Amino acid sequence: METGTEYGGPLAVVAASAEVLRHPEADERLLTDLERARAARFRREASRLDFIAAHLLVRLCAARVLGTAAAGLTLAQNCPDCGRGDHGKPYLPDHPDVHVSLSHTKGVVAAAAGHRLVGIDVELPTRDGNPPEVFERVLTEGELRQVEQHDDPQRAFLRQWVRKEALVKVGRATLDGMREVDLSGLPLTAVDGSPLRSRFEDLHLLDWDDEQRGATVAVVAADPPSLATAAVLGA
Ligand SMILES: [Zn+2]
Structure with missing residues (x-):
């Protein structure tokens, strides 16, 4: 893969909320009035x-893809079902190509x-595990069957769940x-704990367990x- 601004597929980031909030560019004032009203x-x-x-991390991520500053980016959402803007698929009105x-x-x-379709989901294991x-x-x-035969059924369940949640975000599954x-x-399961890459139909999947934050993450993308x-947060 080329380095620098050359596009090599979507960028995915996972972080503790506190890590994002202490990033020098992550200022709450970057949010739109609607986002701040929702936060409140x-x-x-x-x-x-x-x-x-x-909502700040997605700006940092998009800024990295665009080679611009997060401060100039407006984030909006649109629900295809009801047309409201306070939930649904997020997008950058000024950058329809991203x-x-x-x-x-x-x-x-x-x-x-x-620059093409991408969906991400992160979940944490629950203390008592998810019930049958x-x-x-x-x-x-x-x-x-596959999950029940796995060494760690809860972890295996979480893996499939985050994948499906990410598929919902790209419109390829419904809740x-x-x-x-x-x-x-x-x-x-990846052999050595490294990120797992696979394909589903025409989509690329990237899965990993973030040990540091205790989270299970899936990305699906074109x-x-x-x-x-590290590249986005400088961590
Ligand atoms: Zn809706």
């Missing part, structure tokens, strides 16, 4: 900060940006129809994604 609706301060961190995606969970955020009814709501029978997509043909946490 969170009852828990920690959730408000996760929302802000994700695709972006973001995700936030407790204390951890992820973002991706590239959640497995059954998300997984096909083939996936269920109500996760069992309509079968990923049982994809590997669940081009092979790259991990760019």
Whole structure:
């Protein structure tokens, strides 16, 4: 892959919310009025900060792809179902050639940006694990068998779940129809703990467990994604 500004597929980043918020370019004032109004609706301060961190991180990521400063970037969202702008697929109104995606969970955020379709999702394991009814709501029978036979069923479930959430973000699955997509043909574990690369139909998948933040991450994209946490955050 070429270095510098040459495009080599989408960039994906995962970080603790606190890491993003202490980045010198990550200023809450970069958010639009609508984003700030949405942030203000969170009852828990920690959730408000996760929302802000994700919305700043996606700007940092897109800025890296565009070779520009995060400060000049406006982020908007659009829901294809109801047409509202306070949820749904995020996009940059001033840069229709750049695709972006973001995700936030407790204390951890992820973002991706590239010149073609990209979706990212990050999840943390729950303390008691996900119950069987959640497995059954998300997984096909083939996936269920594969997950149950895995050394670490909870981790394997989380892997398939984040993949499906990322597919929802690129419009290739629905939240109500996760069992309509079968990923049982994809590997669940990388041999040496390094990021896992696979293909689903015409899409490229990048999966990894971020040990430092305890998170499971999936990226699905039209081009092979790259991990760019250090490049984007300078961490
Ligand atoms: Zn809607």
